[in-house]
Amino acid sequence: LGAEIVLHGDDYDQAHERAVEIGRERQMVFVHPFDDPDVIAGQGTIAMEILRQHHGDAIDAIFVPVGGGGLIAGIASYVKALYPRIKIIGVEPEDAAAMEESLRTEKRVTLERVGIFADGVAVKRVGEETLRIARQHVDEMVLVTTDQMCAAISDIFQDTRSIAEPSGALAVAGLKRYVARENVTGK
Numbered sequence: 001l002g003a004e005i006v007l008h009g010d011d012y013d014q015a016h017e018r019a020v021e022i023g024r025e026r027q028m029v030f031v032h033p034f035d036d037p038d039v040i041a042g043q044g045t046i047a048m049e050i051l052r053q054h055h056g057d058a059i060d061a062i063f064v065p066v067g068g069g070g071l072i073a074g075i076a077s078y079v080k081a082l083y084p085r086i087k088i089i090g091v092e093p094e095d096a097a098a099m100e101e102s103l104r105t106e107k108r109v110t111l112e113r114v115g116i117f118a119d120g121v122a123v124k125r126v127g128e129e130t131l132r133i134a135r136q137h138v139d140e141m142v143l144v145t146t147d148q149m150c151a152a153i154s155d156i157f158q159d160t161r162s163i164a165e166p167s168g169a170l171a172v173a174g175l176k177r178y179v180a181r182e183n184v185t186g187k
Contacts, residue, residue: 034070035127044074069130091174120167
């Protein structure tokens with residue numbers, strides 16, 4: 001279809017800077033991957049699918065991997081509008097916890113560096129709109145280690161014979177940590 005693919009940098013932030021620069025140079029529209037209301041709304045359709053598959057009254061919490069915050073903003077907005085009692089719990093790697101730090105300090109924080117094991121969520125700074133929504137609708141953040149992500153990858157493989165990449169296993173790692181910390185049973 002005529003697309004041109006440009007690989008740039010070692011992490012999201014470097015690629016983002018270059019994409020914005022290319023957009024300016026070529027008078028192109030830059031569609032932000034997470035800090036855009038339409039993108040957030042689109043990501044919120046995942047919550048619609050979750051609620052269709054499992055009646056809302058049967059769900060206690062939804063664990064969401066967090067990078068820039070678009071996914072959790074979309075899911076949280078949708079779920080809290082219909083079922084405010086369902087907990088929305090964000091999960092980040094300990095070495096890329098921009099949302100947790102931003103919520104804790106009540107301002108957008110730019111991390112000096114981030115680990116790239118879970119490269120799909122390795123973002124130094126969350127979105128402005130995503131942080132605003134997270135302040136309103138996210139109940140809690142859980143941080144996990146690389147070892148906990150690896151254990152979650154193994155668990156997913158044992159249960160489904162699917163191989164998750166680290167960002168994809170993040171929610172399972174967070175759920176496991178939360179359940180152990182809270183001694184959750186029967187939910």
